[in-house]
Amino acid sequence: MTETASDATTLIAAARTAALHAHAPYSRFAVGAALLMADGSVITGANFENASYGLSLCAETVAIATASAAGRLREIVAIGVIGGAMDADGKATGTTPVSPCGRCRQVINEAAQMGGRDLPVHCGAAEGDAVRSYRLSELLPDAFGPADLGIG
Numbered sequence: 001m002t003e004t005a006s007d008a009t010t011l012i013a014a015a016r017t018a019a020l021h022a023h024a025p026y027s028r029f030a031v032g033a034a035l036l037m038a039d040g041s042v043i044t045g046a047n048f049e050n051a052s053y054g055l056s057l058c059a060e061t062v063a064i065a066t067a068s069a070a071g072r073l074r075e076i077v078a079i080g081v082i083g084g085a086m087d088a089d090g091k092a093t094g095t096t097p098v099s100p101c102g103r104c105r106q107v108i109n110e111a112a113q114m115g116g117r118d119l120p121v122h123c124g125a126a127e128g129d130a131v132r133s134y135r136l137s138e139l140l141p142d143a144f145g146p147a148d149l150g151i152g
Contacts (some may be wrong), residue, residue: 019082031060060100089115109136
């Protein structure tokens with residue numbers, strides 16, 4: 001499957017819906033992620049914080065682990081992510097696009113290399129139309145991953 005311009009819109013919308021399920025009582029910053037799969041389906045994830053901060057999970061990692069648990073790690077063809085400060089109702093707010101943190105970029109790289117793709121990463125705002133699109137190689141140049149270990 002090749003990605004289309006409308007895929008970015010679809011992924012950002014799905015990431016916004018996923019962010020509604022964020023468990024972020026400590027940072028009050030909700031993040032949602034959505035993966036476009038080779039068959040056109042979408043897998044989502046939301047951040048999941050923990051009182052022991054180091055045990056928290058980012059939305060991108062949750063979504064990719066879900067795909068992997070379903071045996072579909074190599075089928076990811078694009079990712080969308082949004083995030084923003086939570087309002088009183090728990091909804092992400094803000095008009096500035098959010099991009100994956102460094103740890104998530106490395107996790108995305110694992111999926112990208114296993115699937116043999118330079119994944120498009122669409123970074124959207126919690127509200128409004130602002131979206132910045134990148135290739136993973138732009139966000140994580142010279143990445144270390146499975147290919148460096150002869151896997152992939």
